[in-house]
Amino acid sequence: MVEVAGETAVVNGVPGPAYDEPPIIEVRDLSIAYRGKPALSDVTLDIHRHEIFGIIGPANSGKTSFLRALNRMDAFNTAMEVSGSIRINGKNINDWRNEYALRSRIGVVFPLPVGLPLTVYENVAFSPRLRGIRKRAELDEVVERCLTRAALWDEVKDRLDSLGSLLSGGQQQRLTIARALSQEPELLLLDEFSIAVDPVTTMRIEDVLKELRSELTIVLVTNLVQQARRLADRTAFFLMGELVEIGATEDLFEGDVKDKRTTGYIEGRFG
Amino acid sequence: MFTATPLNRRSYRNQSLAKAVFFLMTVVLVIPVLLIVGTLVVKGAPAISWEFLFTAPTDNMTAGGIFPALVGTIWLVVVALLASVPVGVAAALYLSEYAPDNLLTRTINLAIINLAGVPSIVHALFGFGAFVLFFRMGQSILAASLTLAVMTLPVVIVATRESLQAVPQAFREACWNMGATRWQTIRKVVLPNSISGILTGVILEVSRTAGETAPIMFTGATAFVAFLPEGVLDQTMAMSYHLYYIATQATNVPEELTFGVALVLIAIVLMMNAVSIGFRVYLRGLKKW
Ligand SMILES: Nc1ncnc2c1ncn2[C@@H]1O[C@H](COP(=O)(O)OP(=O)(O)OP(=O)(O)O)[C@@H](O)[C@H]1O
Ligand SMILES: [Mg+2]
Numbered sequence: 240m241v242e243v244a245g246e247t248a249v250v251n252g253v254p255g256p257a258y259d260e261p262p263i264i265e266v267r268d269l270s271i272a273y274r275g276k277p278a279l280s281d282v283t284l285d286i287h288r289h290e291i292f293g294i295i296g297p298a299n300s301g302k303t304s305f306l307r308a309l310n311r312m313d314a315f316n317t318a319m320e321v322s323g324s325i326r327i328n329g330k331n332i333n334d335w336r337n338e339y340a341l342r343s344r345i346g347v348v349f350p351l352p353v354g355l356p357l358t359v360y361e362n363v364a365f366s367p368r369l370r371g372i373r374k375r376a377e378l379d380e381v382v383e384r385c386l387t388r389a390a391l392w393d394e395v396k397d398r399l400d401s402l403g404s405l406l407s408g409g410q411q412q413r414l415t416i417a418r419a420l421s422q423e424p425e426l427l428l429l430d431e432f433s434i435a436v437d438p439v440t441t442m443r444i445e446d447v448l449k450e451l452r453s454e455l456t457i458v459l460v461t462n463l464v465q466q467a468r469r470l471a472d473r474t475a476f477f478l479m480g481e482l483v484e485i486g487a488t489e490d491l492f493e494g495d496v497k498d499k500r501t502t503g504y505i506e507g508r509f510g
Numbered sequence: 511m512f513t514a515t516p517l518n519r520r521s522y523r524n525q526s527l528a529k530a531v532f533f534l535m536t537v538v539l540v541i542p543v544l545l546i547v548g549t550l551v552v553k554g555a556p557a558i559s560w561e562f563l564f565t566a567p568t569d570n571m572t573a574g575g576i577f578p579a580l581v582g583t584i585w586l587v588v589v590a591l592l593a594s595v596p597v598g599v600a601a602a603l604y605l606s607e608y609a610p611d612n613l614l615t616r617t618i619n620l621a622i623i624n625l626a627g628v629p630s631i632v633h634a635l636f637g638f639g640a641f642v643l644f645f646r647m648g649q650s651i652l653a654a655s656l657t658l659a660v661m662t663l664p665v666v667i668v669a670t671r672e673s674l675q676a677v678p679q680a681f682r683e684a685c686w687n688m689g690a691t692r693w694q695t696i697r698k699v700v701l702p703n704s705i706s707g708i709l710t711g712v713i714l715e716v717s718r719t720a721g722e723t724a725p726i727m728f729t730g731a732t733a734f735v736a737f738l739p740e741g742v743l744d745q746t747m748a749m750s751y752h753l754y755y756i757a758t759q760a761t762n763v764p765e766e767l768t769f770g771v772a773l774v775l776i777a778i779v780l781m782m783n784a785v786s787i788g789f790r791v792y793l794r795g796l797k798k799w
Contacts, residue, residue: 315683317611343689353684356703365698366688415684422688 255452256290256472261329263288263426263456264309268323271304271313275320278304282323282482284475291448291457293471293488295464297504300477302460303349306428309458310345311338327426343369346419350431352411354403359386359395362403362414366422381421388451389417390443408435416444420451427451430460445470464505468492476501550773557770566736567752571760576771581738582651582731582746583778587720589655589742590662595712597659598666605667606674607696619671626664630724633661638728652742654730658719665718669711673704706793710786717782721775723750733759749775 262285271279279301286292294302304319311332313319325332327341335341343366355362363382372378382399386392391413395406403414412435419427429448433441448457448470461467467474467488474491476483476498484497496502514522561575568574609615637657647653677700685695723731731751739746753771756763 310687312683312687315686339686339689339691341689342687347687351680353680355681355684355699357699365685365690369688369690369694418684418688 257288258290260288262286263328264458265326265329266323267325269305269308269325270322271301271308272320274318277480279308279477279480284482284485286456286458288456289452290472291452291459291470293467293474294458294460294477295462295467295474295504296477296483299479301480302477303430305477306347306430306458306460309426309428310342310347311335314338343422344424345426345428346422346424347428348412348415348419348430348432350434352408352415352435354406354411354414357403358400359403359406359414360399363417363421366418385417385420388420388447389413390440390447391417409437409440412436413440413444425455427455427457428460429457431462432459433461433463433466441466464507476504478504547776550769550776553766554769554771554773557764557766558773562770563774567734570762571734571756572763572767576749576752576774578735578738579747579749579752579771580774583720583749585651585739585742585746586655586658586726586730586748587716589651590658590719591712591716593656593659594663594666598663598712599670599708601663602667602670602674603696606671607692607700622664622667626668628661630661630722633657634725634728636660637725642729648743649728649732649745650730650743651739651746652730654726654746654748655742657725657729658722661722661725662715662719665715666712669715670704670708673707673711674700676707677703706790709793710790713782713786713789717779717786720778720782721750723754726751727754749778 264286266282266284266286269279269282270277282305294305296302307313307319308321309325309327309332313321332341355365357365360382363385364378367378367381372381383392383396386395391410394410403411406414412432416429416432433444436444445466448459451457457470459467459470471488473485474488475485476491478500484491484501486496486501490496491501492505494502563575563580564577565575566578567576605615605619609618634657637653637660641647641653641656642649645653647656681699681703682695685699686692690698726748730745731748732745733747733751733755735745735747749771753768753775756771757768
């Protein structure tokens with residue numbers, strides 16, 4: 240039912256999305272409302288393993304709400320109502336009695352970074368500690384690897400013991416990226432991850448994301464359509480709570496669209 | 511360009527006026543406090559001595575010291591604390607961190623706030639009926655302390671819940687998003703950042719306990735015992751009840767003795783408040799955001 244864009248290609252030595260395997264995420268008739276006010280309606284889509292799946296669309300189109308539903312964050316907010324079904328690895332996410340185990344496999348990064356009131360080191364070691372890693376050497380290794388991948392290590396390696404909340408805005412955002420990576424997630428949900436990060440650093444993180452694709456699946460919500468073009472294998476266009484279309488990113492950007500509104504948005508004619 | 515418009519000037523005048531009014535109200539508030547403390551110090555200070563603090567009353571309470579009452583008050587406060595803090599903090603944790611936000615929870619929260627407004631004499635009668643008579647504790651430190659504990663419980667819960675809710679929700683969600691359970695989140699992020707508020711709130715409430723008379727009057731306090739309590743089933747003297755007794759029941763008590771007792775009682779309360787404020791300042795310094 241969802242178009243498969245091309246064959247499983249190898250890009251720069253990194254294997255591409257596994258379109259021939261069963262999808263990692265299957266979303267069926269997903270609708271989201273806040274106190275009865277609809278934010279997203281009837282979304283059906285599949286996301287494949289090792290895919291970077293882009294989501295673009297103007298403000299208010301339900302992109303963030305979609306990510307929240309994937310991580311079962313409706314449990315944090317009584318106003319948020321989710322209907323339809325989401326299956327991850329073939330299992331409906333509401334069938335996980337232990338929702339904590341589900342969330343520990345999913346890394347999320349939201350646009351407003353929240354540095355936990357802990358040191359830089361402890362922010363990144365938090366999730367490994369939850370997994371039961373106790374040995375200092377092992378923790379050191381995870382912390383360094385994740386901070387490096389988030390392009391933050393060089394800036395904080397001498398102040399790992401200072402508070403995470405004292406970092407600059409862009410640094411805090413990269414800290415939350417490092418924290419999400421420290422979960423060793425199978426699925427990474429990024430919501431405008433580079434909103435406070437400078438362009439050069441953003442490129443470094445984007446390179447890391449391309450490499451990470453061999454290990455995990457990424458859902459990337461972005462307001463920068465060019466970022467979607469650079470990173471995403473396929474891209475979905477959301478508009479006013481509706482999924483307008485999904486296509487191979489290159490096709491969409493080259494004007495090969497089913498709905499004229501997609502091109503309109505990509506070319507900046509509205510939004 | 512940079513000149514004040516009439517509107518600017520009016521706003522400025524209004525703001526000066528508001529400030530003056532608020533300052534005046536603060537003065538009105540502070541004056542009675544100063545008067546009370548001043549009177550107590552002037553009239554009570556001559557009575558204070560080591561002997562006054564560390565000997566028992568003599569001659570039908572008209573002479574001697576306050577030692578048994580002082581010790582009794584410490585007993586009452588400590589036992590009340592041991593009973594109310596674990597229960598109150600646990601209940602507050604449940605209500606703030608676990609309970610779903612529904613009608614039942616909101617009703618319970620409302621009930622707790624109302625409970626905090628119940629007059630202490632009502633608690634006294636409840637304690638007498640429940641602890642002294644029904645549970646057969648008799649008039650004892652235990653019964654009196656439990657009555658005090660029941661009375662302070664709502665305030666302990668409210669103070670704890672407020673401290674917990676001062677921790678930003680975003681911190682909790684960040685932890686949950688990493689797969690931390692509620693309890694892991696409480697232990698690693700919520701409690702470390704609210705413990706200062708909880709402790710100071712609790713200490714403030716306890717200091718209030720030290721001054722209460724009605725709840726202990728029928729449940730465990732007695733006008734005079736020559737010996738110090740040895741266990742929670744003994745009756746005891748207490749500062750607040752002692753003050754009430756020598757001020758209204760005993761005859762021929764010298765005025766300076768009464769004021770001396772009042773001065774010591776208020777000093778205990780102020781000392782506890784000072785400790786609590788010092789604690790708060792210290793823990794503020796450790797705060798992480
Ligand atoms: N916590 C909430 N409570 C109530 N309504 C909400 C909440 N979060 C989102 N909404 C509503 O849901 C709709 C979709 O919001 P959402 O955040 O999903 O949009 P978005 O596509 O991520 O927008 P943006 O690009 O600005 O981030 C909006 O109308 C918004 O008002
Ligand atoms: Mg959003």
